[in-house]
Amino acid sequence: MKTQITIFKAGNPDLNARPMIQLTNIDKIYRTKTIETIALNKVNLEIERGEFVAVMGPSGCGKSTLLNIIGLLDSPTSGELSIGGQQLNSFNNKKLAAFRNFKLGFIFQSFHLINDLSVVDNVELPLLYREGVSGSERRKRALEALEKVGLRARTKHYPSQLSGGQRQRVAIARAIVGKPEIILADEPTGNLDSQMGEEVMNIMLNLNKTEGTTIVMVTHDEHMASKTKRIIRFFDGQQIN
Amino acid sequence: MLKNYIKLAVKVMMRKKYYTILSLLGVSFTIMIITVFTSFIDQIIGENSAEPNRTHTLILDKVTAYNKGKAESGGASIHFLKEHLKSLQSTELISFIAKNSYVSFQNQKPTGHMVVYADQNFWDITKFNFEEGRPFRAKEVENASRVVVINIKTKEHFFGDSDATGKELTIYGKHFKVIGVVGAAAPFSMAYGDMYFPLSLDANPNATMGSITGNYSAMLLARSSDLQEVRKELRSRMRLLNNKISGADSVKVYAFTPLEQFAKSSSYDDQEPEYGKTAIMIFVILLLFMLIPAISLINLNMSRIGERAEEIGVRKSFGATSSTLVGQFVVENVILTLAGGLLGLALAVYAANVLVEIINTFDPLFKMPSDTLAINWRVVGLSIFSCLIFGLLSGVYPAWKMSKLDPVFALKGGQNND
Secondary structure (H helix, E strand, C coil): CHHHHHHCCCCCHHHHCCCCEEEEEEEEEEECCCCEEEEEEEEEEEECCCCEEEEECCCCCCHHHHHHHHCCCCCCCEEEEEECCEECCCCCHHHHHHHHHHHEEEECCCCCCCCCCCHHHHHHHHHHCCCCCCHHHHHHHHHHHHHHCCCHHHCCCCHHHCCHHHHHHHHHHHHHCCCCCEEEEECCCCCCCHHHHHHHHHHHHHHHHHHCCEEEEECCCHHHHCCCCEEEEEECCEECC | CHHHHHHHHHHHHHHCHHHHHHHHHHHHHHHHHHHHHHHHHHHHHCCCCCCCCHHHEEEEEEEEEEECCEEEEEEECHHHHHHHCCCCCCEEEEEEEEEEEEEEEECCEEEEEEEEEECCCHHHHCCCCEEEECCCCHHHHHCCCCEEEEEHHHHHHHHCCCCCCCCEEEECCEEEEEEEEECCCCCCCCCCCCEEEEHHHCCCHHHHCCCCEECEEEEEEECCCCHHHHHHHHHHHHHHCCCCECCECEEEEEEECHHHHHHCCCCCCCCCCCHHHHHHHHHHHHHHHHHHHHHHHHHHHHHHHHCCHHHHHHHHHCCCCHHHHHHHHHHHHHHHHHHHHHHHHHHHHHHHHHHHHHHHHHCCCCCCCCCCCCCCHHHHHHHHHHHHHHHHHHHHHHHHHHHCCCHHHHHCCCCCCC
């Protein structure tokens, strides 16, 4: 694990000069015995450090696939992906897991909190997979993250005791607790009413502004997308702007 | 991390009550059977407070005399044992014993009693706890004093709760003075007796004088843990008898500890025991006990963990590797099986008593004490070890299978969409 910390340490000036996320000729094709579905077709995309971009497009256009590939949860059929200046095609599963843990934070439309764990335990989760972080340190950082999303008073609650907006704020706390450089949000306001959606969006905007976190957000909501610095539109697996 | 897993395991167990109860039942019954089985074996071979030297006390309970191609086997005669086991270098103490039985009638109800005739060395090889009184001494053995040491069960039978020492007991129409009361030995042990009389009171030796076989056994306390040394010396002693003893061309004696005899399984020869085979056999039996419930638990676990696909997806997203997930689910399963194991141990205490009761119904005369299959720390240790094996056996495969789940697929809770 120590070597991973060295590998993923930020601050290398050469790496910092490159785009935070770079996709070159990315294809993603799903094959079954009878059908071949092209989810992404020759996608070339660069996202700079500290950018907040929205990815938009109709259902089935490949935006979630794109997010999964950037999030290293899925691998492209062909093409090259680099994050933070590091080419990732050659990484094995163990290295990819460590990379996700250090560099990426995820926010999902349906929150994906673990119902059997309390709020604070949910938030601590990414730090469980980071060696050398003690239990007390984990707790301290989780409480800090909950403070940032305004849920310091709900640490002992369980997800089922929270509203949708509160759950999504817990999910944001979980995404930022490990201080990742990139946050990938898949329709983070999709399951929330407009007021709660605004709250969640403001937290993300603030995070981008104050911490300089790069955020890639998939959304259907033009209003939310308009608050970001750039909108990338997809149609039939291709970028159209 | 472990604390986190344990907390989660408890939460999941409480939430999935149906699965938990089903799993606990399966595990606890398996562990109960294993515990009772182990306790049974432990009674046959294990050391206990009455016999702390059991692992290096050899029981010589069979001799074979070969005469013109014919073999005659049986116990040994006291004459043969006294004559040919004299001053063995490899043994520290030798005791000669004979066993018999006696049936008493109280309120016209017959009760069987195991009678042991022994010498004074018997009390030094064994370490019986004297609840009352003392053992018989060399002088009493020499003088054929009419004294008897009885065990607790016999004391309760004849004297109830009052002290027995100093009182008279009439056995075979003769009066004996009770000089001591001991706790019970393991019922399958050579040292088990309800009544212990001085060896010289046995009426049988005269009948076997001069012959090789008889109804006597010897307990040989080895000087060191090298038990082969004792058998080597016995063999060389027996070789001296070749063509020199009346009524036999050659003689073989068989002396093994209970563990060694157990390790030899059914073969009753004078070869050295092979522990390997027996260990494998026991391991296979335990594995068979565990296999079917383990397969059921694997099935249960597959669906239980399957319901947690979303959690697996989340954990993978945030950096969990397959191996850490395997660790998590195995720890959860081990906790479940340990909980089942503890329940199984409690059940085993009850089941052991029931089993003894059932066995006792088969013999109207001889009743085993109800604590015959007592569950000691050795048995508890083995049961907990079995639990761990069981937990690993039933947990590793489902955990491994689920840890390989594709995170994107898992996050969708097992459904495919865009």
